[in-house]
Amino acid sequence: MTQNSNAALFLEKKLLGSLPGLSIDCVIFGYKNHELFILLLQWKHDNMWSLPGGFIHKDEDMDKAAYRVLKERTGLDSIFLSQFHTFGNRDRIGKEHENSLKKRQLLLKELYKNQPKIIEWLNKRFITTGYFALVDINQTNPKPDFMTIQCAWQSIKSIPSTIMDHREIIEKALQQLRIQLNYLPVGLSLLPTKFTMQDLQKLYEAILQKKLERSNFQRKMLKLDVLVRHEKQMTGAANKAPYLYSFNQEKYDLLLKKGIGLSF
Amino acid sequence: MTQNSNAALFLEKKLLGSLPGLSIDCVIFGYKNHELFILLLQWKHDNMWSLPGGFIHKDEDMDKAAYRVLKERTGLDSIFLSQFHTFGNRDRIGKEHENSLKKRQLLLKELYKNQPKIIEWLNKRFITTGYFALVDINQTNPKPDFMTIQCAWQSIKSIPSTIMDHREIIEKALQQLRIQLNYLPVGLSLLPTKFTMQDLQKLYEAILQKKLERSNFQRKMLKLDVLVRHEKQMTGAANKAPYLYSFNQEKYDLLLKKGIGLSF
DNA sequence: AATTTATTATGTTAATTTGACACAATAATA
DNA sequence: TATTATTGTGTCAAATTAACATAATAAATT
Structure with missing residues (x-):
């Protein structure tokens, strides 16, 4: 007691x-x-x-x-x-x-x-x-x-x-x-500092609850001009290794203020 | 007292x-x-x-x-x-x-x-x-x-x-x-039942606080397939009279649920 | 009655974006 | 060395967009 x-x-x-x-x-x-x-x-x-x-x-x-x-x-x-x-x-x-x-x-x-x-x-x-x-x-x-x-x-x-x-x-x-997706830092806050494009895509898919087309998703994301590309990541899997990315935080914050403007 | x-x-x-x-x-x-x-x-x-x-x-x-x-x-x-x-x-x-x-x-x-x-x-x-x-x-x-x-x-x-x-x-x-603009019935709720395309456009401009291009705005709005066109309105002004529009409420409500998806 | 004026409806065009798919590159495995 | 799965990039037709052009028209002016 x-x-x-x-x-x-x-x-x-x-x-x-x-x-x-x-x-x-x-x-x-x-x-x-x-x-x-x-x-x-x-x-x-x-x-x-x-x-x-x-x-x-x-x-x-x-x-x-x-x-x-x-x-x-x-x-x-x-x-x-x-x-x-x-x-x-x-x-x-x-x-x-x-x-x-x-x-x-x-x-x-x-x-x-x-x-x-x-x-x-x-x-x-x-x-x-x-x-x-x-x-x-x-x-x-x-x-x-x-x-x-x-x-x-x-x-x-x-x-x-x-x-x-x-x-x-x-x-x-x-x-x-x-x-509010286009006004929230979901990528920056939910992912580790470095991540693959697939990580980012699957995150959007989990939130929107729908499948997105891989190559088109990549094109749209890169065109936002907020991602920095790093060295490749050897996954240990029997296939081509993906690049790692991180956010340019300043650019990302600026973009969020007026809304990312993505539509899927 | x-x-x-x-x-x-x-x-x-x-x-x-x-x-x-x-x-x-x-x-x-x-x-x-x-x-x-x-x-x-x-x-x-x-x-x-x-x-x-x-x-x-x-x-x-x-x-x-x-x-x-x-x-x-x-x-x-x-x-x-x-x-x-x-x-x-x-x-x-x-x-x-x-x-x-x-x-x-x-x-x-x-x-x-x-x-x-x-x-x-x-x-x-x-x-x-x-x-x-x-x-x-x-x-x-x-x-x-x-x-x-x-x-x-x-x-x-x-x-x-x-x-x-x-x-x-x-x-x-x-x-x-x-x-939340794409998820709110601003058109239906703020305008009278019948209104002109200019009314609708100026409403969006007031909310977004920016000018929009007239003919492109009209095209986008009509393509949403939620507006009903009525007879023309004689304004008394020395120019061509505009059509009146109203919302098809059912279609509008359906559209709002998944978001209008307009970007300006 | 013809002309002018302001505004609307609609059309045109080039540039951009999108969706869908193709294909070569590549890291590990068989 | 061939196989396998996944990635990076390319292609291309269709759709969309921004910007501008043109025609229609209701009333005022002449």
Whole structure:
């Protein structure tokens, strides 16, 4: 129980110093093996999965809070992060299975039985603002905290059961990622510094969820004049080795400001 | 003072029944004389202008609240409305000139001197979610309420002094309008049912803030296969009269779903 | 009634972009 | 040395674009 008491103490300070009724949830995108992944947490009380989230301190900018939450979960700062939607449906908590909702409420009552303020704080209706992050999956080392069993990258093709409306939040993030594609640094943020043209193409295919023609994709990308070609990469495969590329960050940033203008 | 008391009573019920620390602000776009306009309110206490805004009832979906606010101000329902950003900077209230902030606080204290709960409620830090609306300016009949002197359409080329960070909110709305242009029903929602090709072109020019070539614009628009041509319109001017067009709504909606895909 | 004026509808053309496919180059394997 | 899979580059017809040209026309002017 000591561990629980410590945890309770920690949470009390954190919660009562935050804005009530408001939270932040992060959809953290990574890219590996030509697939898009999202970083999710699995909770102790019911094994359900959730987005890494948190609260806004009373004297903290909301965007800063999002960066802090992200840092707490991935250890990374200076990540690309962008707000995409705020979810304010009255019944958004009710989209969860009743079973796990009850379990969590019991857990909370047990944990805070002598702290009605916290119980009250947590039982409120919450409105949450969604941010999406674009990270180089190899640079992350996510770790679970005391409320969660594990913290794992899940393919967007097989998202496990989530709490509340987190599934919906993920879908909206994906949709916004597609709509804003020409204004987001997906290439620079999701790929390692050096990458092949195939990596870049498969990334676009994963986001747009459609196949693109190889040679035409290469032509379009090179004409943007933001890629730098490096030495070839010997893959070990029985075929011609591909060149490596990286972004000229200045040119890329300039291009993003007015929109890449690609249409597929 | 009776009027003020009634107003205070009305507000008390409204405020204490709403979620604390959260508000909604609407950037209502209209289009007239080939220019974009925004509907703004001018306040009694300091003559500053603000976006029409409101609060979320405790049992109300946030999107519903936005529709309600809009209805209260314009009398219109079934308007195109879309959330675009949530503003959560710690000092967003501080962006206003200190002078008018003090004036408003004095006004509130006078109005609610026996209602500390309301004073407390209103003095909180607020986070606001911005929605933009696209309306046919001719269908609206905006009226000020008891807190405001007037309610007027202002050209985006000359926005008057606003309270708090409302100027910033307007800029962000315009930016999002541009980025999402290919996914928004700007033509259908901002124009009257029947319009000329010039109307449509000037609308795009107002949003994109650049000139477009007339004959090429016409060709691109017609090829989308969403416009219906009607009889000609005799303008009274000494020149050839233009055709009128309207949207085939079904086709237009279908097109919007996957994005119009126009690039200028 | 003929002429002028401003604006619209439509046409033309060269340059550019696109989609679809072809083919040679090449790193490892058989 | 031949085979294999994948890459870099080329080709080419079709589509699209930007820029400009021309004809149509509603009202005003003469």
